[in-house]
Amino acid sequence: MSKLPVNGQDGALAPQIQIPKRPTRAVLVGGLQIGAGARVSVQSMCATRTQDTAATIKQIQQLEEHGADIIRVAIDSKRDVEALREIRASVPKARTVVDLQESYKLAKLVAPYVQKIRYNPGHLYHHEKEVPVAEKVKYIVDVAKEFDLAVRIGVNFGSLDPAQAAAHQGEQEGSMSAALASAREHVGFMEELGFERYVVSLKSSNPNDVIDINKEFAKEFPFVPLHLGVTEAGMLPMGEIKTRIAFENLLVVGIGDTIRVSLTLPHQRKHEEILVGKKIIQDVQAGRFRSVPRFEQEGLNIISCPSCSRVENEAFVDLAEKVRELTRYAENHKLTIAVMGCRVNGPGETDDADLGLWCAPNHVNLKRKGVLLGQFGYDEVLERLKSELNQIISKGEETVDQASV
Numbered sequence: 438m439s440k441l442p443v444n445g446q447d448g449a450l451a452p453q454i455q456i457p458k459r460p461t462r463a464v465l466v467g468g469l470q471i472g473a474g475a476r477v478s479v480q481s482m483c484a485t486r487t488q489d490t491a492a493t494i495k496q497i498q499q500l501e502e503h504g505a506d507i508i509r510v511a512i513d514s515k516r517d518v519e520a521l522r523e524i525r526a527s528v529p530k531a532r533t534v535v536d537l538q539e540s541y542k543l544a545k546l547v548a549p550y551v552q553k554i555r556y557n558p559g560h561l562y563h564h565e566k567e568v569p570v571a572e573k574v575k576y577i578v579d580v581a582k583e584f585d586l587a588v589r590i591g592v593n594f595g596s597l598d599p600a601q602a603a604a605h606q607g608e609q610e611g612s613m614s615a616a617l618a619s620a621r622e623h624v625g626f627m628e629e630l631g632f633e634r635y636v637v638s639l640k641s642s643n644p645n646d647v648i649d650i651n652k653e654f655a656k657e658f659p660f661v662p663l664h665l666g667v668t669e670a671g672m673l674p675m676g677e678i679k680t681r682i683a684f685e686n687l688l689v690v691g692i693g694d695t696i697r698v699s700l701t702l703p704h705q706r707k708h709e710e711i712l713v714g715k716k717i718i719q720d721v722q723a724g725r726f727r728s729v730p731r732f733e734q735e736g737l738n739i740i741s742c743p744s745c746s747r748v749e750n751e752a753f754v755d756l757a758e759k760v761r762e763l764t765r766y767a768e769n770h771k772l773t774i775a776v777m778g779c780r781v782n783g784p785g786e787t788d789d790a791d792l793g794l795w796c797a798p799n800h801v802n803l804k805r806k807g808v809l810l811g812q813f814g815y816d817e818v819l820e821r822l823k824s825e826l827n828q829i830i831s832k833g834e835e836t837v838d839q840a841s842v
Contacts, residue, residue, distance in 0.1 A: 454689075454722065454723070454724045456688065456689065456691055456721070456722065457690060457691035458474050458691045459472075459655060459659050459691050459692065460473070460659060460660070461473055461659065461660055461661060461662045461663075461694060462633055462660050462661070462662065463475070464587050464633075464634050464635065464636055464662050465587065465634065466507055466532055466534070466552045466553045466587045467532045467552040469506055469507065469532055471587075471636055471662050471664075471694050471695050472636070472662030472694040473662075475694070477688065477693060477694060477695060477696060477718050478506035478507060478694070478695040478696075479504065479505060479506055479695070479696055479697075479698075479711055479714040479715055479718070480505065480506060480507040480508070480509065480534075480664070480695060480696065480697045481500050481505050481508055481509070481697065481698075481707065481708075481710045481711055482508070482509035482510070482511075482536070482697070482743065483496050483497065483500075483508060483509065483510050483511075483707075484496065484702075484704050484707050484743075485704060487510055487511060487512060487517045487520050487521060487524075488516055488517060488520045489520075490520050490523045490524055490527075492704070493510065493520070493524055494524055494527045494528055496704065496707060497524070497528045497531050497533075498528060499707065499708050500707065500708055500711060501528075501531060502708070503708040503711045503712060504711050504715060505708075505711050506532060506695070507532045507533070507534055507552075507553065507695070508531055508532065508533055508534070509533070509534045509535070509536050509555065510524070510533055510534075510535055510536065510551075511535075511536040511538060512535050512536065512537060512538070512540070512543055512547050513538050513539070513540055513543075514540070514543075515543070515546065517543075518543060518546045518547055518550075521535070521547055521550045521551075522549075522550055524550075525549075525550040525551075532552050532553075533550070533551045533552060533553070534551060534552065534553035534554065534555050534589065535547045535550075535551045535553070535554055535555065536555050537554060537555065537556050537560075537577075538557075538560060539560045539561075539563040539564050540564065541556060541561060541564070541573050541576060541577055542564075542576065544576065544577050544580040544581075545580045545583075548580050548581075548583070548584035548586060549584065551586065552586060552587065553586055553587040553588065553589060554577060554580070554581060554586055554587075554588050554589070555588070555589040555591050556574075556577055556588070556589075556590065556591065557591045557592070557593060557596060558570070558590065558591075558592060558598045558601075558619045558620075558622070558623050559592070559593065559596040559597045559598045559599070559619070560596065561573045561574070561598075562598070562599055562600070570626075571626055574623065574626040574627075574630075575626075575630060578626075578627065578630050578632045581632065581634065582632065586634075587634045587635065587636070588627075588632070588634065588635040588636075589635065589636050589637070589638060589664060590620065590623045590624070590627075590635060590636075590637045590638070591638045591640070591664075592616050592619050592620050592623075592637070592638065592639045592640070593616075593638075593640045593641075593668055594612045594613075594616055594640065594641040594642070594643075594646065594668075595641075595642065595668060595669070595784075595786045596784075597612065597615050597616060597619065598615070598619045598622075601615040601616075601618045601619045601622075602615045604618070605618065612641070612646070613646060613649065613650055616639055616641075616650060617639070617650055617653060617654065620637055620639055620654060621657075623637075624637065624658055624661060635661070636661065636662040636663065636664050636694065636695065637654065637658070637661050637662075637663060637664070638663065638664035638665070638666060639651055639654055639663075640666045640667065640668040641667070641668065642667065642668055642669040642670070642679075642740045642775075642786060643667075643732065644667050644679045644680070644682040644683040644731075644732040645682075645731055645732050647665070647666075647667050647683040647687075648682075648683055648686045648687060648731075651663055651665065651687055651692055651693070652687070652690075652692065655692045662694040662695070663692060663693055663694055663695075664693075664694070664695045664696070664697065665683065665684060665687060665688075665692075665693040665695070665696045665697070666680075666696065666697040666698070666699055667679050667680045667683050667698075667699060668699050668742070668743075669699060669740045669741060669742040669743070669775070669777070669786060670698070670699050670700060670743070671700070671701055671739055671740055671741040671757075672700065672701045672702075672739070672741060672757060672758065672761060673700060673702075673709075675739070676698075676699070676700045676701065677698070677700070677713050678728060679732060680698050680699075680713070680717065681717055681727055681728040682728040682729060682730075682731070682732045684696060684717050684718075684721070685717070685720075685721055685726050685727075685728050686730065688717075688718070688721045689721055689726075696714050696717075696718070697710070697714070698710040698711075698713045698714040698717075699742070699743035700713070700743055701741040701742065701743060701754055701757050701776075702743075702754070703754050704751070710743070734771060734773075735771075736768050736769045736770060736771060737764060737767050737768045737769075737770055737771075737772055737773075737774070738771075738772070738773045738774070739757075739760065739761055739764070739773075739774050739775075739776065740773060740774070740775040740776070740777075740786060740790065741757040741760075741775070741776040741777070741778075742776075742777050742778050742779065742786070752796075752815050753776070753778035753796045754778075756776060756794070756796065756801070756815060756818075756819075757776040759819060760774060760776050760794065760819070760822065763819055763822070763823060764822075764823075764826060767826055767830060770830055772791045772792070772826070772829065772830075773789075773790045773791050773792075774790060774791065774792045774793070774794070774822075774826075775787045775789070775790035775792075775793045775794065776794045776796070777793070777794065777795050777796060778796050779796075787802070787804050787807075788804065788807040789807070790804070790806075791805070791806060791829060791834075792804070792805055792822060792825055792826060792829070793805075793807075794818060794822065796815075797812075799814075800812040800813060800814060800815070801813050801814070801815060801818040803818055803821060803822065803825070805825050805829075810825065
């Protein structure tokens with residue numbers, strides 16, 4: 438048993454409860470240790486476009502000022518790499534992790550400017566489809582070894598490995614099984630390559646899925662440090678509530694070595710992800726549990742992805758707020774609306790929702806139960822959304838939460 442120190446405030450508060458810690462390997466990210474009894478670190482991700490170097494530098498500094506241990510930046514092109522080089526020169530002490538998205542071969546170009554590489558198994562299939570996934574992973578690992586970097590395997594329910602998704606299609610817990618199988622496969626790649634400096638994340642927009650899959654993974658792979666997150670948690674206050682449910686259930690049993698709170702926020706408020714994350718850790722260590730054991734959807738559930746550099750139009754954040762205001766009249770109806778800002782998890786999450794808005798640079802793809810209804814301007818999609826919502830309610834294609842009516 439060991440104490441769960443507050444990130445950035447070691448010794449500042451005397452813990453009131455003892456938190457069991459999993460005997461994981463220690464993974465170093467720069468000078469920061471993850472796992473093996475180290476304090477739980479708090480991460481965030483830049484919402485600015487990477488090529489807007491001035492804004493990205495400013496946001497990294499903002500996040501660091503509020504206690505961010507690791508800051509993620511998205512890289513999708515050689516121009517992004519050049520921007521990252523400039524950014525690194527301005528914030529030389531920042532611990533950065535690069536999100537490779539689909540472009541795994543950019544790993545070697547970004548390696549001199551980061552301490553960690555994150556890749557999503559579901560994205561390794563997009564480029565060079567004739568190259569086996571195992572070879573792509575080996576390329577990333579070889580780069581990590583050469584440049585002394587850590588790696589995160591980032592499995593996300595919204596962008597699953599298509600091969601695993603197909604293999605588990607039709608199962609009652611298909612997404613859960615596919616995500617876990619994908620994680621197993623990539624842990625296997627790492628172990629076969631003799632690379633131990635990696636962590637794993639298993640994220641979903643459903644807190645219950647996050648709890649269940651991380652507990653299952655921790656049982657099967659007790660030596661692998663875990664990065665926790667509820668992806669697309671959405672806007673405050675519900676975004677914090679969903680995150681708390683997952684984190685409180687996991688941290689209290691020693692699962693979780695580093696965390697990210699994913700909130701839909703304007704750029705100037707991005708640091709609130711750090712503040713919420715640190716507060717949750719403090720509350721758990723002090724025995725203050727503010728959530729419930731399981732997330733029960735009582736009425737309308739709005740999923741919206743965090744503001745990050747993959748968002749293709751910053752108007753997405755305003756649109757999410759407008760969707761919430763527009764749909765307040767339907768708050769007692771058990772429906773899910775997904776408002777997604779990029780191509781990474783947008784397709785999957787909007788397919789699974791009753792109504793999905795997948796935001797492109799100049800238009801919004803509106804879906805109803807996975808079927809594309811059309812492309813609409815940001816200024817015209819709300820009217821059509823309300824019409825479709827009213828149709829779903831009038832046809833009884835949802836379950837009304839009578840307890841809250």
